[in-house]
Amino acid sequence: MLPWSHKAFRANAPVNSSDMLCRFIDVIPLAYLVYFTFFGVILPPLLAMVVLYSGVFHILRRRLRDSLSRHMEQQTYFLKEQALTKVLTLVLLLFVACWLPLNVMNSVTFFRGPDAVSKEVVYTGILLTHAHSAINPLLYGFRIRRIRDAYLQLWNRLCQLNHFRASLNVTPLLTVII
Template structure:
């Protein structure tokens, strides 16, 4: 109904604004503190950029491909693929972060040899590889012109086939990386827990314990980001599976699932603010600087 469509649109607009503001703050905070040159934080910035684009690009486009505008088949298909792209970038960035945490603990030489250029290259590779994966429907794996009428409005479900969404996008490109990341974080936490159980000894051992404690705090925060991603996206993917295997779909349920998946991009900056000290302190620094400048400008005007 019109009321349901209006509520869905307003919720999406609110989420989009939160995505843009929150993730812009993350990028600004890490840029100002030059933390962007550190491998893990470089990947977090890449993830924040993807989340920002979810608000600025993916959400407006997903609202358009909900039967709001008339387009050609290939235009509608292209817009739908762009919406998929940003999700896959997020998955690949999360995978890169998990691998980075694993290598830092399991390969001592890694943290000594890895450079910011390497981190930028890996982050760029995440975006590069996400493009062919998300634009696969453009090369033929789609619903085809037979299901699309030139008089019809652009609908995501009329151009993107459920086989692609379930078997390729979910099982291969989302679920498999999530399982790999779960295993990697399980190893990280087991390794840290076993080493922290050792009794403190000389200065070198105490220094190692302090390092492991910091690693545990950061890994916990990043694992929470991963868990929230899974909880936000799995409902929509499960609904796609139900729709494919039972041929039953509920539009309201899908709207809730889509909004929940988009909300994940708005939640991440909040997690960073409360769980990662470096980002939290950068937020505070920017806020103090902003309020100081405001107070100074008001004082000069008076």
């Protein structure tokens, strides 16, 4: 299952830095990516999440309809829960949009052959998976108030630290990064 120690995979490693291309498939066998990672690790939880979120939305919609005739406090509570569920659904949809294409491409390549999907399309799929990691914190930060407030507090502290260091005429790595 962990093939990177096998000589056949190490033999495909680039000799010099000018030959550095995306060699992920040279290190991890495609069968492992398709059967274990996609069919075993990604697809079952994804399907379970879709079923669970559908159930949650159905229950929330019913409770919200029932609470329309009740007190305003209960209605506000259910509206907040519905908003949070929408954020989590957006996170799930973003995950699907960013990870499913690459896994489908890997499956097509595995079952149809190496020329079934162009390298450019695969690289775009890889870029989507990396973009998912960058977008998720921003999505949480803009959609969930508590996280947004924590981001703003962190940003203010970093700006204050940067201002303090600038007043001392010190340019440490943190100041350069910020």
